[in-house]
Amino acid sequence: MNNFAVPILGIQGIMPELLLSLAAVLILLLEMTAGDREGHGALSLSVAGLILAFIATFGADGKQVFSSLLVNDNLSALLDRVFLMAAFLVTLVSRPYLANYGLAKGEFFVLLLLATVGMMVMGAAMDFITMFLGLEMLSLSLYVLAGFFKKDVLSGEAAFKYFILGAFATGFLVFGMAFVFGALGTTNFAAMAHTLSAGSPPFPSVPTLLFGLALILAGLGFKISLVPFHTWVPDVYTGAPTPVTALIATGSKAAGFAALVRIFMITFPGSFQFWGAAFWWLALLTMIVGNLFALVQVEIKRMFAYSSVANGGYLAMAFLSHSDVGIKALLFYLFAYTFMTVGVFGVVSLAGRRERLLISEYAGLSRENPFLAAVMSLFLLSLAGMPGTAGFFGKFYLFAGAVRSGYLGLALVGILTTILSFYYYLRVIVYMYMRESEMPREALELAGSGRTALVLAAAGVLILGCFPNLIWISIEQVF
Amino acid sequence: MITLSHYLFLSMILFALGVTGLMVRRNAIILLMSVELMLNAANLAVVAFARFRPAPASADNGMVLVFMVMAVAAAEVAIGLAILLNLYRQRRTVNADELNVLKG
Numbered sequence: 382m383n384n385f386a387v388p389i390l391g392i393q394g395i396m397p398e399l400l401l402s403l404a405a406v407l408i409l410l411l412e413m414t415a416g417d418r419e420g421h422g423a424l425s426l427s428v429a430g431l432i433l434a435f436i437a438t439f440g441a442d443g444k445q446v447f448s449s450l451l452v453n454d455n456l457s458a459l460l461d462r463v464f465l466m467a468a469f470l471v472t473l474v475s476r477p478y479l480a481n482y483g484l485a486k487g488e489f490f491v492l493l494l495l496a497t498v499g500m501m502v503m504g505a506a507m508d509f510i511t512m513f514l515g516l517e518m519l520s521l522s523l524y525v526l527a528g529f530f531k532k533d534v535l536s537g538e539a540a541f542k543y544f545i546l547g548a549f550a551t552g553f554l555v556f557g558m559a560f561v562f563g564a565l566g567t568t569n570f571a572a573m574a575h576t577l578s579a580g581s582p583p584f585p586s587v588p589t590l591l592f593g594l595a596l597i598l599a600g601l602g603f604k605i606s607l608v609p610f611h612t613w614v615p616d617v618y619t620g621a622p623t624p625v626t627a628l629i630a631t632g633s634k635a636a637g638f639a640a641l642v643r644i645f646m647i648t649f650p651g652s653f654q655f656w657g658a659a660f661w662w663l664a665l666l667t668m669i670v671g672n673l674f675a676l677v678q679v680e681i682k683r684m685f686a687y688s689s690v691a692n693g694g695y696l697a698m699a700f701l702s703h704s705d706v707g708i709k710a711l712l713f714y715l716f717a718y719t720f721m722t723v724g725v726f727g728v729v730s731l732a733g734r735r736e737r738l739l740i741s742e743y744a745g746l747s748r749e750n751p752f753l754a755a756v757m758s759l760f761l762l763s764l765a766g767m768p769g770t771a772g773f774f775g776k777f778y779l780f781a782g783a784v785r786s787g788y789l790g791l792a793l794v795g796i797l798t799t800i801l802s803f804y805y806y807l808r809v810i811v812y813m814y815m816r817e818s819e820m821p822r823e824a825l826e827l828a829g830s831g832r833t834a835l836v837l838a839a840a841g842v843l844i845l846g847c848f849p850n851l852i853w854i855s856i857e858q859v860f
Numbered sequence: 861m862i863t864l865s866h867y868l869f870l871s872m873i874l875f876a877l878g879v880t881g882l883m884v885r886r887n888a889i890i891l892l893m894s895v896e897l898m899l900n901a902a903n904l905a906v907v908a909f910a911r912f913r914p915a916p917a918s919a920d921n922g923m924v925l926v927f928m929v930m931a932v933a934a935a936e937v938a939i940g941l942a943i944l945l946n947l948y949r950q951r952r953t954v955n956a957d958e959l960n961v962l963k964g
Contacts, residue, residue, distance in 0.1 A: 510925050517932045521939050528943050537950050538959050540943045545891055545956075548936060549882055552898030555929055556875055559902045563909030568921045584913065585864070 391446030394453040397434035404430025405494040412487035420485030427490045431469045451505045455859045460504035467632040468497040470723040473834035475624040478730040496522035500636035509558045509568040527621040539620025546613040554600025560593030570648040605637035608666040618686035627726035630689045631719045660700040667694030672798040702782035705860045710778035717771035720841035724760035745818030754813045756839045763842045765806040771845035867908030874901035888954040
């Protein structure tokens with residue numbers, strides 16, 4: 382009977398996830414019983430859950446829990462903090478945004494929290510099973526959130542496109558998992574690395590393993606919108622409610638990169654000769670296509686959608702410096718990217734009473750709302766990579782890592798496309814400060830939580846830009 | 861004698877059918893069915909791999925993956941149908957070609 386031993390569960394290992402799930406359940410109960418129509422209770426409960434979960438991430442002990450399904454190491458703790466920060470800022474922005482449309486309901490916050498739990502499970506996954514469950518928990522919540530405006534035709538269409546293409550990508554991912562499982566006989570990452578290093582050849586042959594890995598890369602490539610898997614991005618980013626777009630652009634993308642790091646850089650570093658070239662091409666195409674298409678957009682959300690695609694290309698570059706350096710640069714840029722991207726989408730959420738403004742409609746914003754224009758300029762400069770902002774150091778570490786690993790050409794393309802991106806980021810600033818508005822635009826009055834979120838994101842951008850060591854210390858502890 | 865390659869061949873055909881269905885069919889319900897086909901092709905491959913794995917390795921956790929995929933696929937269809945229903949209420953159509961308000 383000794384193969385029926387009671388497994389050591391290790392509840393403390395999933396404390397952040399548990400706390401968030403608990404908050405989600407409490408919000409649902411509150412919604413049902415107290416009739417929290419204005420969403421005040423839901424907001425405070427989400428904020429409390431997110432802060433408690435953030436504190437709980439400092440309890441990482443490096444142990445594997447639930448029969449090695451999840452790991453609670455410094456990497457997952459750091460990723461958790463990225464996800465929680467993104468969710469926290471998005472939650473704060475959502476309240477005034479939803480109130481404007483009369484839709485500040487509890488279920489929005491519940492779905493947001495559950496999506497965050499999915500991201501955290503993905504970041505901590507040590508097994509295909511948990512990685513898949515985390516990914517689906519994240520994706521299913523986001524599909525619903527993208528279609529949250531039930532009366533809005535564009536929101537419904539965005540949800541449908543996101544769902545179909547997301548499910549398509551999941552199909553590729555699971556098919557790839559099947560073949561990697563077939564080749565190595567296990568779904569556990571540690572066991573896979575062990576099998577490979579023990580020298581036992583993949584079953585029935587090496588191509589089985591590589592075929593599986595290629596499919597997994599394609600499946601996850603959809604989620605993090607690498608070119609050519611990015612076709613859904615502009616439509617979904619434009620159609621979804623703007624705070625949801627912010628979450629898709631930051632948290633969901635960070636979770637996809639976390640899964641790629643766990644699979645490719647930690648479990649299969651030995652196969653770099655096979656997947657390295659794939660990442661080289663993906664990074665190159667993503668940087669070029671993302672930036673070129675962003676250049677010609679007239680709608681602000683579409684422009685930021687392509688800008689987010691381009692940023693995915695910079696992040697993908699980290700996989701080529703196949704060592705700790707790459708992962709550290711990736712983590713730093715994820716922090717920086719989260720602050721500035723939630724920041725810009727936060728401003729877009731709160732700048733107008735109407736969804737989907739054109740870039741030219743930002744003319745004169747500096748006069749009507751100096752605060753919004755100022756923080757927007759800061760986020761845009763950071764996205765462009767101006768020294769003194771988070772974006773500068775983020776890009777610097779990524780490009781330096783690529784150069785050090787001998788990918789000078791790719792780093793040069795990165796720098797050139799960054800220079801190109803100055804044009805479309807600065808254009809928004811020019812409109813805000815130097816053009817007069819042609820028609821009066823009804824701005825949202827900035828409720829407390831929205832302003833807090835923007836101030837926090839701006840502070841994050843500045844602190845990371847002036848004192849990158851503050852975060853670099855905890856990143857150094859990952860390995 | 862049915863070998864692993866037979867199962868894998870069948871699984872590949874199912875997967876290809878699913879992908880083709882998603883590419884060429886325009887009815888959203890058929891798109892949902894194609895997604896299911898892709899997931900079940902993967903399940904078949906996992907089960908076949910686990911069955912034909914040479915001893916001594918045990919590959920039980922693959923079976924767990926299959927059950928998880930089945931459960932999640934059910935949840936996915938539920939959400940997909942809800943999104944579709946909402947879409948139908950707005951537009952009176954579930955034809956993917958007519959969903960072109962966003963530029964694509």
